Amino acid sequence: MTRSADVVIIGGGVTGASIAFHLARRGVRDVLVLERKFIGAGGTGRSVGIIRQLYPTPETTRMVRRSLDVYQRFDEAVGGSSGYVGCGALIAVSAAMRPRLEQTLARQRALGIRAQLLEPADAVRIEPRIDVATLGAVLYEPESGYADPSAVTAGYAAAARRLGVTIEQGTEVTGIEQGGGQVEGVRTAGGEVIHAPIVVNAAGLWSPAVARLAGIDLPIVVGRHPVFIVERDPGFGPPHLVYLDLAGGSYVRPETGGLTLTGSLTDDEAQHPMDPELLGSQVGFEEATDVLERTSRALPRLSEARYRQGYAGAFDITPDWMPILDESPLGGFWIAAGMSGHGFKLAPAVGEMMAALISGATPPVSAAPFRFGRFATTATAAGTFVSSYLR
Numbered sequence: 485m486t487r488s489a490d491v492v493i494i495g496g497g498v499t500g501a502s503i504a505f506h507l508a509r510r511g512v513r514d515v516l517v518l519e520r521k522f523i524g525a526g527g528t529g530r531s532v533g534i535i536r537q538l539y540p541t542p543e544t545t546r547m548v549r550r551s552l553d554v555y556q557r558f559d560e561a562v563g564g565s566s567g568y569v570g571c572g573a574l575i576a577v578s579a580a581m582r583p584r585l586e587q588t589l590a591r592q593r594a595l596g597i598r599a600q601l602l603e604p605a606d607a608v609r610i611e612p613r614i615d616v617a618t619l620g621a622v623l624y625e626p627e628s629g630y631a632d633p634s635a636v637t638a639g640y641a642a643a644a645r646r647l648g649v650t651i652e653q654g655t656e657v658t659g660i661e662q663g664g665g666q667v668e669g670v671r672t673a674g675g676e677v678i679h680a681p682i683v684v685n686a687a688g689l690w691s692p693a694v695a696r697l698a699g700i701d702l703p704i705v706v707g708r709h710p711v712f713i714v715e716r717d718p719g720f721g722p723p724h725l726v727y728l729d730l731a732g733g734s735y736v737r738p739e740t741g742g743l744t745l746t747g748s749l750t751d752d753e754a755q756h757p758m759d760p761e762l763l764g765s766q767v768g769f770e771e772a773t774d775v776l777e778r779t780s781r782a783l784p785r786l787s788e789a790r791y792r793q794g795y796a797g798a799f800d801i802t803p804d805w806m807p808i809l810d811e812s813p814l815g816g817f818w819i820a821a822g823m824s825g826h827g828f829k830l831a832p833a834v835g836e837m838m839a840a841l842i843s844g845a846t847p848p849v850s851a852a853p854f855r856f857g858r859f860a861t862t863a864t865a866a867g868t869f870v871s872s873y874l875r
């Protein structure tokens with residue numbers, strides 16, 4: 485049996501769903517999303533969903549601002565709920581990082597970001613439970629917070645379907661058809677060939693494997709990022725804000741039911757490659773102890789919290805911790821991957837930009853910094869997770 489589509493998108497995570505929605509909204513008719521498991525089954529379904537706005541470049545600043553606007557009015561813009569909670573975020577830096585934070589903030593303010601630089605002693609007026617003793621400065625982003633990655637993906641998928649997109653779950657792509665330097669379609673695990681002049685690799689943690697089907701090596705490492713869930717003690721008081729401690733290397737974000745999600749901000753993911761099939765598996769005691777110690781130093785009141793569970797997450801990491809949003813050397817085979825642990829907060833803008841690029845239009849934000857070939861030609865090879873905040 486053979487079928488055809490105008491565009492096949494491989495992967496039904498937040499990236500693939502957002503691209504499908506934006507392509508359909510641009511009037512691209514026959515869009516087919518193929519998802520090997522179910523919508524949101526990959527990194528998206530394990531995401532902590534934090535939305536912070538501190539970004540080091542004009543393009544990423546514009547992307548996060550556009551995306552936050554969508555999350556704040558998701559029902560109107562897409563349909564359904566994004567689960568956005570604008571609890572505010574505090575981002576702590578060391579004294580050595582402070583000058584970079586001041587410069588970045590000045591640039592970001594000019595691009596519409598509302599954030600305030602606080603002396604550490606003043607930050608406790610916003611969140612009295614953080615330990616500011618060793619901090620150099622704290623950035624306060626009142627509109628930041630978190631949203632629900634599974635709900636957002638389901639919202640994009642439903643809206644895409646209403647616009648005529650077909651989404652097939654339980655369909656794994658196992659081959660990329662090509663001829664004369666152009667992509668010609670995909671082959672599925674069921675042996676079906678689906679002809680398409682455009683194929684988008686939005687397979688997240690599996691994007692390197694999908695690219696290899698086309699004979700393409702992506703400069704992406706799948707690196708381990710475990711997440712831990714603790715239950716705040718009954719006397720903790722109102723939920724804390726999102727707190728990203730770049731100085732001490734940990735983050736916390738509140739969850740309903742008195743829970744807190746926490747993880748590491750120490751830039752070591754790329755040194756711990758992980759098989760993406762281990763996503764969601766149990767974490768080791770040592771991993772948990774190490775991160776929870778850092779969390780307790782950042783927010784000492786959390787040392788009373790009860791450990792509930794942890795799970796293995798992973799990031800698809802490029803050398804500069806920024807995504808690849810570009811056509812690959814195989815004509816018609818596009819890459820939207822390498823989200824490097826921050827692809828949820830950017831997904832609305834990524835969808836808009838990819839849909840424009842694929843349609844031959846000018847994207848709303850320049851995609852020049854996200855070119856496929858940049859690692860071969862520029863000195864962008866030495867990024868860290870923290871460099872996706874500040875450079």
Ligand SMILES: Cc1cc2nc3c(=O)[nH]c(=O)nc-3n(C[C@H](O)[C@H](O)[C@H](O)COP(=O)(O)OP(=O)(O)OC[C@H]3O[C@@H](n4cnc5c(N)ncnc54)[C@H](O)[C@@H]3O)c2cc1C
Pocket residue numbers: 494495496497498499500518519520521522523524525526527528529530531532533534535633655656657658686687688689690691694709710711796797798799820821823824825826827828829830
């Ligand atoms: C633990 C964790 C915490 C995170 N925290 C944050 C955060 O706080 N804020 C933030 O902005 N971002 C965060 N991220 C990152 C963000 O969630 C991801 O960048 C984003 O969800 C990636 O979405 P995606 O659609 O690109 O990839 P994925 O969600 O991985 O989706 C790819 C999909 O492709 C499918 N697939 C794979 N191979 C095939 C195939 N051969 N055929 C068909 N389908 C296939 C998979 O089943 C999967 O559903 C976090 C990620 C993790 C894992």
